[in-house]
Amino acid sequence: MIQKPSIPRGTRDFSQEQMARRNYIFDIIKGVFASFGYAQIETPAMEKLSTLLGKYGEEGDKLLFRVLDSGDPFDKIDFASYKTEDGYKTAALSSALCERGLRYDLTVPLARFVVQHQNKIVFPFKRSQIQPVWRADRPQKGRYREFYQCDVDAIGSTSQLLELELVQMVEEVFAKLDLRVLLKINNRKVLSGLAEVCGFPEKLTDITIAIDKLEKVGLKEVKAELSDKGLSKEAIDFLEPVLKLSGSFEEKIAVMREVLASSETGLKGLDELEELFGYIAAAQVKLPIEMDLSLARGLNYYTGAILEVKALDWEIGSICGGGRYDNLTGIFGLPDVSGVGISFGADRIYDVLEGLNKFPAELGAPCTLLFANMDAASAAYVLPIASALRAKGIATEVYPDSLKLKKQFDYADKKGIPFISICGSREAAEGKVNVKNLASGEEKTFDKGDVEGIICFL
């Protein structure tokens, strides 16, 4: 039976045009990472499930793709023992059948890598990693089951100079991509301090999750949610002006210093913010930056700075985000190692660039010059000329079949090849090469050895 081919839901093929655009983004990001001394690592697509489980919350565990053990995995299983009235115990039976799962993000693999290779790593460890991750999320517009993350992290120092480097890399990447963005900065310690001084330190998670929704659902809903979570009216009233805080960075800090006067943690957070903003000024960062106390990113492992980037000219969620985490490697047995990192969302950046028509036009053409194929002898004649051009960096094709010229022109046109050369027996006899600019129609003839002349015309 003939199969009608398709791919799994939530996954994508990338065409040559899409890959050219994706590589444009990746190359810029890689170049910026490298210029700050962050060098690339790669980790396996499959991690042991024991490495992944429990790191992303109960919801995350369900979204892990599990890989069935090879060999005969079923024979060792007593299926009846996993059966309940409501069906099988999915998690337990999955774990019995699957030792491995697909990478869910690049952060847990980083933590695992750092602990596993700690004796060979030079700290502070500045690493970048650009690889796909997989999540069994329900696919929807802009959300995929396989997508790339572009991460950069520095592990083993608490210096705010590392937060600064993240800020600078954000500035560089989006300047090179010609995208106007806003960087929002917050500090988890400030949020902790707020929870502490409003009298509900144990509700920090609820408060930050509610605050994180501020922009999406508005102040009223957030207050309702805080009330649902058990915060008193006084505490909520206390938080309200803080959420409405405005003015310059210095003004905000001054107000916050008063509010957080009784919280050591909160004041430490303000110190960090001030130190970071001092470095940002010293480094002459031009990027629009805003301190935003509503920024929490819902990620409970952040312990210091929280960063998020929004595109200014296109409506989409955050296109980049990260922060500082003080104990990521603790779960793998290496406590008290602080790290800070940020992740660029390549898929969303792609959507913004496409929406704003910001991809460079010349990305389309995989090849500069096509030699048409008149017959086998003429093809043989142009082969060394094509090689000479390639040796000089000019991507060159020789059309493989001596079809009608119309077909060969069509090929050049559809592939966006801007120049064509049609050498037949006469050109071969005279040792000449003609080259035609398909857009302008201009045509020139060169001696076959005049590679420099041809290149000047291209």
Added chain:
Amino acid sequence: MIQKPSIPRGTRDFSQEQMARRNYIFDIIKGVFASFGYAQIETPAMEKLSTLLGKYGEEGDKLLFRVLDSGDPFDKIDFASYKTEDGYKTAALSSALCERGLRYDLTVPLARFVVQHQNKIVFPFKRSQIQPVWRADRPQKGRYREFYQCDVDAIGSTSQLLELELVQMVEEVFAKLDLRVLLKINNRKVLSGLAEVCGFPEKLTDITIAIDKLEKVGLKEVKAELSDKGLSKEAIDFLEPVLKLSGSFEEKIAVMREVLASSETGLKGLDELEELFGYIAAAQVKLPIEMDLSLARGLNYYTGAILEVKALDWEIGSICGGGRYDNLTGIFGLPDVSGVGISFGADRIYDVLEGLNKFPAELGAPCTLLFANMDAASAAYVLPIASALRAKGIATEVYPDSLKLKKQFDYADKKGIPFISICGSREAAEGKVNVKNLASGEEKTFDKGDVEGIICFL
């Protein structure tokens, strides 16, 4: 409980040093592919199992990594119905639980891609693809469960100019990698012709598999295997001189034309070989190339040219191989589309380069200049200078913590950073920057704005 972290058997982490070396190989391969007009595509890591099953033989099906369906995959299964006396029916039960599997190679995904997107593709379709593949093979030295393939294929033309391009790309890649290699070429039609004229056309597969082992086990074993497979003594005697064939390309072809005189297929194969070698001469290919009738690569889907590359100065299996296949897309409903392609084995090429010490020395250094950190004020002073250097393409770090200089020198040393700058309050007051070459000990002082001067010294 603290986990001692590790990764699944047969998979690997790549350190920054290893990634620099791997990227050196990938970048050369990508550059050569692009110069011939082969542009990159990517396909998802997970394919539907229906796409993968049955394409790699029974053994291959067992080596597929299957991904457990998400949600509650077990509840729909009647496990008892899969039970036999010898245990569960592994294949059937796996398929009931797993809709998806991990990509096993890049060729079947290519065939699926071509059929699925046939209306958008410009033919001949020249595509490259560099992505990992996964196989549940028993791990051993040099054999991994996750490894990269670097494939290049042209689909939709039978022209031998495309075989030539593969030959030229092999030449270019290994010239750029500075590796001496031998390219072996054969043609499956010639092998078919041999099977035909020796009287056992239906034994083609047995004959080619036996011939493929010639180099490994020797003539005697191959003859024994052919006998085991049911070939008559006469047929084996007939094959023997052909396997022992020697001399120049022309001499071999002349002998083969006589032997294959009665086989239309065999003569077509010789025509193709002669056409290809004619183009190779016309294109002035310098690569050592040998016609090798014992080359079969054990892959039954090749129908024309068969190619294989061996390193001349290092003992290892083939480091690159491929060929022509006339009906790859037929299984997905698009018959009569001929393709030809080759795959570079990045892992083996890595091993050869490492064994021969052929990696460029400068790959090691992720960064050119480290600004030491004397204190916060001095760090702030050097920040704009570091930015100016990065803007000129110089990878530059600022050490994040004001630790003892010994520690900071150690960091530069271990990371292979060749230059260090130690600016304290005096340099800041005078507006100066000193830079020291750590290998030679030479030191120079510059005005802080003299970025060009600093770059000249680096």
